[in-house]
Amino acid sequence: MKKFGLILSVLVLFFVTSCNQEKGTEASQSIIGKHMLTLESDIMTPEILWAFGRVSDVQVSPDKSKILYGVSYYSVKEDKGNRELFLMDIDGGNKQQITTTSGGEYGAIWRPDGQRIGYMSAASGSMQLWEMDADGSNPRQVSNVEDGISGFLYSPDMSRVLFTKEVKIYETVKDANPDLDKTSGRLMSDLMYRHWDGWVDSFSHIFIADYKKGSLGKAVDIMKDEPWDAPLKPFGGLEQITWSPDSKTIVYTSRKLEGKAYTVSTNSDLYAYNVESGETSNLTEGMMGYDTNPSFSPDGNMMAWESMERDGYESDKSRLFVMDILSGEKTYYTKDFDQNVNGLSWTADGQSIYFISDFHATDEIYRLDLADGKISKITEGVHDYHSVIETGDQLIATRVSMSKPQEIYSVDPKSGESVELSYENKHLLDQLTFGEVTKRWVMTTDNKQMLVWVILPPHFDANKTYPGLLYCEGGPQSTVSQFWSYRWNFQMMAANDYVIVAPNRRGLPGFGQEWLEQISGDYGGQNMKDYLSAIDAVSKEKWLDADRLGSVGASYGGFSVYWLAGNHEKRFKAFIAHDGIFNLEQQYLETDEMWFANWDLGGPYWDKSNKIAQRSFANSPHKFVQNWDTPILVIHSELDYRIVASQGMSAFNAAILKGIPAEYLYFPNESHWVLHPQNGILWQRTFANWLDKWLK
Numbered sequence: 001m002k003k004f005g006l007i008l009s010v011l012v013l014f015f016v017t018s019c020n021q022e023k024g025t026e027a028s029q030s031i032i033g034k035h036m037l038t039l040e041s042d043i044m045t046p047e048i049l050w051a052f053g054r055v056s057d058v059q060v061s062p063d064k065s066k067i068l069y070g071v072s073y074y075s076v077k078e079d080k081g082n083r084e085l086f087l088m089d090i091d092g093g094n095k096q097q098i099t100t101t102s103g104g105e106y107g108a109i110w111r112p113d114g115q116r117i118g119y120m121s122a123a124s125g126s127m128q129l130w131e132m133d134a135d136g137s138n139p140r141q142v143s144n145v146e147d148g149i150s151g152f153l154y155s156p157d158m159s160r161v162l163f164t165k166e167v168k169i170y171e172t173v174k175d176a177n178p179d180l181d182k183t184s185g186r187l188m189s190d191l192m193y194r195h196w197d198g199w200v201d202s203f204s205h206i207f208i209a210d211y212k213k214g215s216l217g218k219a220v221d222i223m224k225d226e227p228w229d230a231p232l233k234p235f236g237g238l239e240q241i242t243w244s245p246d247s248k249t250i251v252y253t254s255r256k257l258e259g260k261a262y263t264v265s266t267n268s269d270l271y272a273y274n275v276e277s278g279e280t281s282n283l284t285e286g287m288m289g290y291d292t293n294p295s296f297s298p299d300g301n302m303m304a305w306e307s308m309e310r311d312g313y314e315s316d317k318s319r320l321f322v323m324d325i326l327s328g329e330k331t332y333y334t335k336d337f338d339q340n341v342n343g344l345s346w347t348a349d350g351q352s353i354y355f356i357s358d359f360h361a362t363d364e365i366y367r368l369d370l371a372d373g374k375i376s377k378i379t380e381g382v383h384d385y386h387s388v389i390e391t392g393d394q395l396i397a398t399r400v401s402m403s404k405p406q407e408i409y410s411v412d413p414k415s416g417e418s419v420e421l422s423y424e425n426k427h428l429l430d431q432l433t434f435g436e437v438t439k440r441w442v443m444t445t446d447n448k449q450m451l452v453w454v455i456l457p458p459h460f461d462a463n464k465t466y467p468g469l470l471y472c473e474g475g476p477q478s479t480v481s482q483f484w485s486y487r488w489n490f491q492m493m494a495a496n497d498y499v500i501v502a503p504n505r506r507g508l509p510g511f512g513q514e515w516l517e518q519i520s521g522d523y524g525g526q527n528m529k530d531y532l533s534a535i536d537a538v539s540k541e542k543w544l545d546a547d548r549l550g551s552v553g554a555s556y557g558g559f560s561v562y563w564l565a566g567n568h569e570k571r572f573k574a575f576i577a578h579d580g581i582f583n584l585e586q587q588y589l590e591t592d593e594m595w596f597a598n599w600d601l602g603g604p605y606w607d608k609s610n611k612i613a614q615r616s617f618a619n620s621p622h623k624f625v626q627n628w629d630t631p632i633l634v635i636h637s638e639l640d641y642r643i644v645a646s647q648g649m650s651a652f653n654a655a656i657l658k659g660i661p662a663e664y665l666y667f668p669n670e671s672h673w674v675l676h677p678q679n680g681i682l683w684q685r686t687f688a689n690w691l692d693k694w695l696k
Contacts (some may be wrong), residue, residue, distance in 0.1 A: 028537045042433040043458055043497040049486060050074050050677055052405045053424040057107070058398055063113040064391045065090055066134070069408060070108060071424055075131040075199050076677040085119065087136070089393060091410070092421030094676070105130075107238070112158050116214075118142070120149065129163065131214060143216050147612055150204065151231075151238045154211070155247040160275070161211045162241070162250060163219070166202040167565050170226045190259030194641045195592050196234045197671030204229040204252050206252055208240065208275065222250065222273050222280070225510055230254040232268060232292070245300035248275055251283065253292045263594040266290050276402040283323065289316055301325055302370075304353055305342050312595040313520075315477035317513055318342060320368060333368055338512045341366075347390050354378075354395065355386045358510035361439075361451050361481045365397060365411065367621060379416040381491075383436060384482040387413065396421075400484040402455060404493055433458040435494035437482075441528035442503070442537040445529045451511070452534045453480065455490045455500040462516075465545040467695040469493060470535045471502040472553030472560035476519050478601070480504045481606045487674055488554065498695075502566070503534035521602045521612040522586070524563050524619025531560065534545025535571065545572070548695045552687075554578035554635075555643065555672065559621060562651055565632060566624025574694035576687060579643050579672055582651040584620035590644045625654045631661040633690040635683065637670035663690060 037051055054072040061068065065366045067088050074081040075151070083104040088095040099105050101123060108119035116131045124141055126148030132139040143149060145165060152163040162392050173185050186199070193200055205226070210217035223230060230252040231240035240253035247623040270283045280544040284291040289308030298301050303323045308316035318340040334341055346381025353368045359377075363384035367376045370519050379385060383401040388411070399418070408422035435456040441449045457466060471490070473480045480502050490538050504511065506527040507519025515649040519527050531551075539546040551572050553561045558580015565575050581587045587607045588597050598604075602612030632655050648664065655662035667679055674683050 017214065025281065037429070037431075039431045044429060044432055044434070046492065046681045047076060048428065048432070049489060049684070050076055050247040050490055050680060052428060052486075055398065055406045055408060055424050058387060058389070058396060058408055059109050059397055060135075060389050060391055061110050062112060067396060067408065067421070068108055068110060068117060069422070070105065074677040076681055077240045079676055079678045085117075085136070087134075087422065090318065090394075090396070092419075092423075095315050095422075096136070098132070099139075109154070110134075112154055112156050118152065118154065120152070122148070123576070126302075129161070129216070140214065141213060144336050145207075145219065151241075153238060153241065153243060155243050156245050158211060159247060160208050161242070162206055162208045162230070163218060163240075164204050164206055164241070167205045167221065167223075168202045172201070174483070174502065191594070192259060192263040192592065197639050198641075203227060204233060206230050206273075208250070208299050210437060212287060222278075223254075226256070227258055228254050228256045228262075230271075230275065236292070240295060242294050244296055245298065249273065250275065251294040251296075251303065253294070260594075263592070264598060265311055266308070266314050266595050268292060270294050270305060281394075283328075289313065290318075293344065295344045295346060297346050298348060298523040299350055300345055302350065304346070306341060306344065311601045314593075314596060314599075315475075315509075315516065320344070320353070322353075322370065324405070333370075333373055334375070334456055340509055343387055344427065345388050350393070354383050354390060356388065358479050358481055360476030361453065361504050361508075361510055361573075363479075363481055365395065367413070367417070378413060378417075379411060379418070382439075382482055394696075401482040402453070402484065404429065405484045432493045435460060437490075438524050440538075444533050446526065450530055450534065453490075453500075453502040453504075455502070456493045456540055457494045457497045457499065460543075462543050465543055466497060467497045467548035467550070467691075468499040468501055468535070468538065468544045469691070470531060470549065470551040471500055471529060472551060472557035472564075473502070473505070473508065474553065474557045476507045476523075476556035476559075477509060477516055477554075479509050481510065481575045483578070487680065490685065493552075496691070498550075498691070499538070501538045503530055505530035505534070521616060522557070523601065523616050524567075524621075525615075528560065528563060528567065531564065532568075532571070534585065546571075550574040550576070550691055550695055552576040552578075552691075553580070555580065558643075561623030561632075563619065563624065565630060568630070572630055575630055575632040576635070576690060577632065577648075577651065579637065579640055580647065580651070581621070581643055582647045583622040583652075584617050586650070587647060588617075590646070592641050622650070622654070625658065628655060628658055628660055631690075631694050633663045633665065633686070635665040635686075637667040637668075638674070639669065639671040642672050660696075686695055 047254040059068040066145045069086055070083050072083045085099045085105045085108050086097050095661050103121055103123045106120045118131050120127050121130045129143035129152050130141050143524035149163040149165045173187050173473040205221050205223045207219040207221050209219040242251050250273045253268055267288050268290050271280050272283050273280045288311040291307045294303055294305045307319045307321045318343040321329050341355045345354040354362050355366055357366050365385050366390050377398040386398045388395050388397045393434050395413050397409050397411050398406050399409050400406045405419055409418040409420055411418045435458050438454045440452050442452050444450050493500050509516050539674045549572050551561050551564050561575050561577040562580050562582050603610045607613055634648045634652040636645045638645050652664040674680050
């Protein structure tokens with residue numbers, strides 16, 4: 001299902017190992033082991049995929065002269081990792097690793113004066129705020145907060161620090177029964193008792209403390225006794241919280257609802273907390289969808305944010321709003337822009353805002369000029385930009401593609417031309433041969449043009465024939481853009497000598513709201529026809545063997561695989577479904593976020609008068625099991641509370657009972673994702689072995 005926001009919790013919970021590779025030169029030794037590998041082959045393997053450095057969290061120094069960033073590496077042998085911090089000049093020169101610890105450094109930012117760098121480390125046992133000099137020297141622990149912190153921000157005047165931490169609000173079974181200190185029982189009386197991959201035992205609150213001479217004073221919980229989160233769980237990070245430039249106000253994102261009301265609504269608001277008076281006001285009251293990611297103009301007179309209009313629709317259009325702070329007037333700047341807006345970044349003069357938007361399956365940098373409301377597209381290419389920061393006459397941005405993990409780039413704001421700066425993975429990429437990524441437009445059954453990515457195998461020979469894989473995207477409203485994944489990696493699949501067909505079927509962003517919204521209430525409908533249109537069109541190529549086709553996908557993509565298994569009319573010879581929905585009626589009462597099920601399915605299955613809901617549940621994959629006749633690999637994990645493990649078990653059991661060849665790969669310690677290195681390698685090996693068994 002769809003992810004919202006940034007996965008900060010994943011960065012904090014899963015430590016990774018890092019070292020610096022600078023254009024092929026030797027770098028300092030990492031804690032777990034340096035990955036300056038010499039490859040035996042130019043074809044990617046799962047082990048090589050897990051050896052790539054993962055660049056993240058790019059921060060530009062206040063004087064615009066330096067770039068601070070983190071790099072992560074996993075050790076497959078030790079099944080763990082670490083994350084280290086790096087510095088380089090704004091032009092990419094003078095790269096240096098500034099931390100070499102076993103605990104990892106997270107959430108690093110420049111102190112407003114540029115003299116020190118703040119970061120989070122668990123070196124003292126729990127995650128705390130530390131600081132070091134701008135060259136990485138003289139590290140020192142700043143906070144000593146009970147049970148640790150999860151994020152922090154300096155006030156612009158450096159008089160205070162805000163930090164987030166978990167707070168227990170409700171009484172537990174153990175609290176009520178102190179003599180039962182070893183009980184594992186939980187007692188629930190309302191909904192949203194667990195979320196995605198964790199139980200709701202606590203809430204993320206914002207605290208503020210005086211900051212003097214590099215130490216924190218007594219902290220005050222600005223959300224005291226409130227049973228809601230800031231930032232939003234599970235994916236929200238510090239992009240959802242900001243200081244006003246005058247350091248007098250904190251604006252934060254929260255959905256101040258409880259229980260059933262929380263689980264059926266997406267209505268988050270932006271709240272302004274006055275540091276001096278302690279009063280809180282709702283800045284977006286009456287705006288009923290998601291309101292997130294506030295960002296003040298440099299002079300503090302305006303605040304921009306991302307807003308969705310409709311309550312309960314998590315895939316609604318992400319709009320760009322700007323508020324005049326003095327008058328409170330709100331301006332909707334992207335009313336005529338039929339695309340999403342994410343990652344807002346003000347220019348230094350406060351006259352423009354850069355942002356990222358998906359158009360036709362690539363994520364590009366755009367600029368809004370406030371004076372006339374004009375929106376300009378800055379970049380163009382086969383790639384996805386993830387972030388952008390203005391630094392005077394250039395932009396510092398991060399970018400990925402289907403053929404390259406995330407790196408840091410300098411972008412000319414006038415021409416859109418880019419220059420790579422970080423080169424973290426050059427030593428590996430130079431040794432690998434990737435398959436060509438091609439774009440084509442396919443006619444759908446309702447006479448619309450659909451963009452389809454086709455990824456060819458490395459060393460492709462048009463005179464040979466290859467087996468093919470239809471890739472089914474999750475979400476369902478998630479983009480099939482130029483993303484780089486460490487699990488669903490198209491180049492990894494193609495490296496096994498498969499042609500990958502990845503359609504931007506109905507229900508995906510980047511093609512306008514009408515295309516995106518068609519899928520709601522039509523599971524098993526037009527989007528399934530789109531899948532078949534894509535694979536049928538590409539199968540006409542002489543180099544794709546139409547008798548050796550498979551279909552693979554996760555989450556809604558897993559639902560798609562299960563549905564196709566009962567409706568594919570002999571097209572496919574093998575299926576793989578990961579974390580997929582098998583029984584929609586079962587899923588409706590098992591999932592965590594009921595707003596999603598209510599919006600996309602139309603309502604509960606017991607409402608016989610609701611034609612949309614009845615059509616949705618009539619298309620549940622379990623109702624077509626009688627047609628299953630094709631080998632299927634099912635993958636699911638115990639800690640997946642979005643689509644629970646019983647969905648995968650049910651599908652696997654159905655296949656076995658029908659006498660269909662099937663395997664079930666189960667992870668007791670993974671969630672909706674596979675995050676442990678050795679589990680990730682096992683996933684890739686099982687994936688490849690299953691397809692090779694039935695398609696080669």
